[in-house]
Amino acid sequence: MSVIEGIGFHPLLSRRAGMVVYMKLHEYQAKELFGQAGLPVPRGQVCSDVTQAVLAADKFGWPVAIKAQVHAGGRGKGGGVRLAANREEARQAAEAILGMRLVTAQTGGRELVVHRILVEEGAAIQDELYLSILPDRATASLVIIASTEGGMNIEEVAEKNPEKIVRVRVNPLLGLQPCHQRQVAFGLGLTGALFKSFCSLLARLYATVIGNDLLLAEINPLVLTENGEFLLLDAKVEVDSSALFRHGELADLHDPAEMDPLEAEAQQYGLNYIRLGGNIGTMVNGAGLAMATMDLIKQAGGEPANFLDVGGGANAAMIENGFRIILSDGGVRAILINIFGGILRCDVLAEGVVAAARATGLSLPVVVRMEGTNVDKGRRILADSGLELVSAVDLRDAAEKIATIARSL
Numbered sequence: 001m002s003v004i005e006g007i008g009f010h011p012l013l014s015r016r017a018g019m020v021v022y023m024k025l026h027e028y029q030a031k032e033l034f035g036q037a038g039l040p041v042p043r044g045q046v047c048s049d050v051t052q053a054v055l056a057a058d059k060f061g062w063p064v065a066i067k068a069q070v071h072a073g074g075r076g077k078g079g080g081v082r083l084a085a086n087r088e089e090a091r092q093a094a095e096a097i098l099g100m101r102l103v104t105a106q107t108g109g110r111e112l113v114v115h116r117i118l119v120e121e122g123a124a125i126q127d128e129l130y131l132s133i134l135p136d137r138a139t140a141s142l143v144i145i146a147s148t149e150g151g152m153n154i155e156e157v158a159e160k161n162p163e164k165i166v167r168v169r170v171n172p173l174l175g176l177q178p179c180h181q182r183q184v185a186f187g188l189g190l191t192g193a194l195f196k197s198f199c200s201l202l203a204r205l206y207a208t209v210i211g212n213d214l215l216l217a218e219i220n221p222l223v224l225t226e227n228g229e230f231l232l233l234d235a236k237v238e239v240d241s242s243a244l245f246r247h248g249e250l251a252d253l254h255d256p257a258e259m260d261p262l263e264a265e266a267q268q269y270g271l272n273y274i275r276l277g278g279n280i281g282t283m284v285n286g287a288g289l290a291m292a293t294m295d296l297i298k299q300a301g302g303e304p305a306n307f308l309d310v311g312g313g314a315n316a317a318m319i320e321n322g323f324r325i326i327l328s329d330g331g332v333r334a335i336l337i338n339i340f341g342g343i344l345r346c347d348v349l350a351e352g353v354v355a356a357a358r359a360t361g362l363s364l365p366v367v368v369r370m371e372g373t374n375v376d377k378g379r380r381i382l383a384d385s386g387l388e389l390v391s392a393v394d395l396r397d398a399a400e401k402i403a404t405i406a407r408s409l
Helices: 027-036 050-060 087-097 154-160 178-187 192-211 241-246 261-268 287-299 316-328 346-360 375-384 395-408
Strands: 022-025 044-047 064-068 081-084 117-121 125-136 141-147 165-170 214-225 230-232 236-240 272-275 280-284 306-309 334-341 366-372 389-391
Touching: 022 027, 022 241, 027 044, 027 192, 027 236, 044 050, 050 064, 050 087, 050 117, 064 087, 081 087, 087 117, 125 192, 141 178, 141 192, 154 165, 165 178, 178 192, 192 214, 192 230, 236 241, 261 272, 261 316, 280 287, 280 316, 280 395, 287 306, 287 334, 287 395, 306 316, 316 346, 334 346, 334 395, 346 366, 346 375, 366 375, 366 395
Parallel strands: 280 306, 280 334, 334 366, 366 389
Antiparallel strands: 022 236, 044 117, 064 081, 064 117, 125 141, 125 214, 141 165, 214 230, 214 236, 272 306
């Protein structure tokens, strides 16, 4: 989804207040949502065992597609999507995919265990297109992205053949207009009956995005069958979780098993934690301050291991839990604590740090930068704790010190 990055999306800005701001749906869930909106989706059945999968394949006829249901793209390249031309092939595919540990380009190296598969009827494909709708924060609009190169790695298409990517921005206050539909359809080279059919499909998809507060609706591929009909062969959906109070039926679709274990644990404690790939653990109060902290760590030559915003209302217990979660990441070699005391007083932070260090038997180097309410009291608590902590004058000083320490380990 690097084409998304080009229109103002930042993955670290997609979470706040201890919860994921977007909630992903599985493919089968997305297709159920689209099917209810009158969009053309293949017949399919989600299955959790081999026998059930074979019976479903018998019902749909041959060939069928058997797809791993995990929150990641690139499943086909990872062996998570297989075609079956008969009963035996369906059985073999179901046995191979169910229970497999799937790694794709979008899992960040993490293995996702496949608990469910989607058995879906085959389609006689004539052509493949790409279609998605998502917010463009830079222009406060919804952007429709389409391409004639559906089914391919859309990131590569955007990089190597940008002229094949159609982008149309829609003012959400005015809504989708006929001119927007025509612009996308013309961009795809559609004419005649296909032009009219596509415009109708796009209107339904846009209405589904608006009606369900979706942050992403991606169809790749949107296929044109040999019968001249469009079919949503794959579907990815992300829901704005800030709007889930309006969509209880969508909230019920959340699958915590798909989350990173540490991120799921942090969510239970009301902490906003995102695992990254570096070796410097961070604990900060405030998302903006956390982003700035990671930027300065990078500028100093370090690599953040996580994003952890404990929030303004954190107490000593939340600090301790956050500390323990950071230490649970085996890649962390040093920790930077950056707190501006406002609602979260510096003495409360210090008490939580001391309690966490003693409870976990802390042996990693820690740099602390704190300013604000009760800062002198907080510094005394840390100084009297007997812990080996490195104090920093300001944020830049803290980032440089922690990066230097991390490089020496």
